[in-house]
Amino acid sequence: MNKKTIVSQSKNTILGLKFLAKEREAIRRKLVITAQALRLKAQQLALIANEKESIRSKLVVTAKKLAVTAKEKESIRRKLAVVARALRLKAKQLAVIAKEREHIRRKLVLTVGNLNLKAEELAITIVEKKAILASIGDAVMACNKEGKVILFNRKAVAMTGFSANEVIGKHYNRVIKFVREIDSKPVEDFIAKAMKTGQKTTMADNTLLIKKNGIKIPVADSAEPIRYTKGALIGCVIVFRDVSQEKEVDKAKSEFISVASHQLKTPATIISLYVEMLLGKSGGVTTSKQKEYINEVNAANQRIINVINTLLNISRIEMGIFSMDLAPVDIIAFLKNGIKELRVNLKEKHIILQEHYHQSKHVISIDALLLGMVFSNLVSNAIKYTSSGGAISIKSSKVKKNEKIHNNIIKEDSLLVSVSDDGCGIPKDAQDKIFNKFFRSENARNHYTDGTGLGLYIVKSILNHIGGDVWFWSKEKKGTIFYFTVPLPGIKKQHSVA
Secondary structure, X not given: OOHHHHHHHHHHHHHHXXXXXXXXXXXXXXXXXXXXXXXXXXXXXXHHHHHHHHHHHHHHHHHHHHHHHHHHHHHHHHHHHHHHHHHHHHHHHHHHHHHHHHHHHHHHHHHHHHHHHHHHHHHHXXXXXXXXXXXXXXXXXEEEOOOEEEEEOHHHHHHHOOOHHHHOOOEHHHHOEEEEOOOOOEOOOHHHHHHHHOOOEEOOOOEEEEOOOOOEEEEEEEEEEEEOOOOOEEEXXXXXXXXXXXXXXXXXHHHHHHHHHHHHHHHHHHHHHHHHHHHOOOOOOOOHHHHHHHHHHHHHHHHHXXXXXXXXXXXXXXXXXXXXXXEEEEXXXXXXXXXXXXXXXXXXXXXXXXXXXXXOOOEEEEOHHHHHHHHHHHHHHHHHOOOOOOEEEEEEEEEOOOOEEOOEEOOOOEEEEEEEEOOOOOOXXXXXXXXXXXXXXXXXXXXXXXXXXXXXXXXXXXXXXXOOEEEEEEEOOOEEEEEEEEEOOEOOHHHOOO
């Protein structure tokens, strides 16, 4: 190979190498550009990777939250399922209640219909009763539980002189006045007593009604509490009547009894004197049989004298001629002395006597004779109606105004004496008549045949006149307790019977 050929080949080789170098440089530059682009891309991918990592972290947190929420929702779902079951059960119960209420509603509709019918019947009844009350022969006044008058019939208008408009709506004691005949002082408020005790009460004897024109007329009346069917007190009805004619008749009877008793007492006293003479040493009675007959006559005559004296006492009290001799009396000693006089009767029946006095001495101003009649009548009755071997108790105590003793309200500060026994008692159907003149219950007549039925009448009459009171508790076959009061510090002069 020649030199030219070698040079030519070398030049070609050099040119090839230069061309190759240029190509490589171009490739290198491209690679640099590519490397830069790749670095840029890598940076972008790194940013994207960071963002994705942040998103992944957030998604992890969100996933955790969703897991918690899912658990909560499951808990809520279960609770809602329980609530749903409860609501379904409640719905069933409400359905049952709805049926019951519908049943009740239908019953109420029927009841309302019946009530309307009853209301019409009641309205008719009220009209009829008002007509009856308006035309009844006695005066009738009714008041509510506050004491305001709600009814005042025609007879009450005629008797009092007050019109219904003047009375209705006002308290009864602002218009209608009742006073005692003996001193014109207000009587015990028997209407308030009836409403307070819930029991029927009657006005004391010898009570006067003051009419609108000031005229006083004698009346007899009672108050009966009004109650609902369940027992709630709603008021009181008062019935009163003019007893002027009865008083005149009683006065005439008392005068007749007084005259007749005086006329009878003289021969009875003469008989008593002659009997004493016959029984004396110079009487001429020698045989035991004669003495027995004379003693029988004497005992019978003494019973007649006792009846005559009782009738005389009654007539004096009723006619207002029983004078009172007031003097200081030791009540305790007086009661004990009264018991001594009856010791013989107690011993005969082997009756046990118990005495309980509130103090050893208590002096008040009183008529000893009247007090003796009250006490001896009550103790004698206790002895009569107590079986042999029974027990009697005498007690005394001081009581204050408005105290309640066995359903009786004490009218003023008083001395209270009680006489109790375990005898035959007073039948319930006879208790409201026990202070009536000549009244004796059937079991009393069976237990003790003798008796006039005047003793308790005298007791009540005397205590009414002296401002005291008498009442009792009794149960048949269990016994009786009689209570009586004497006002403290004693009987006032204005209580005396002229």
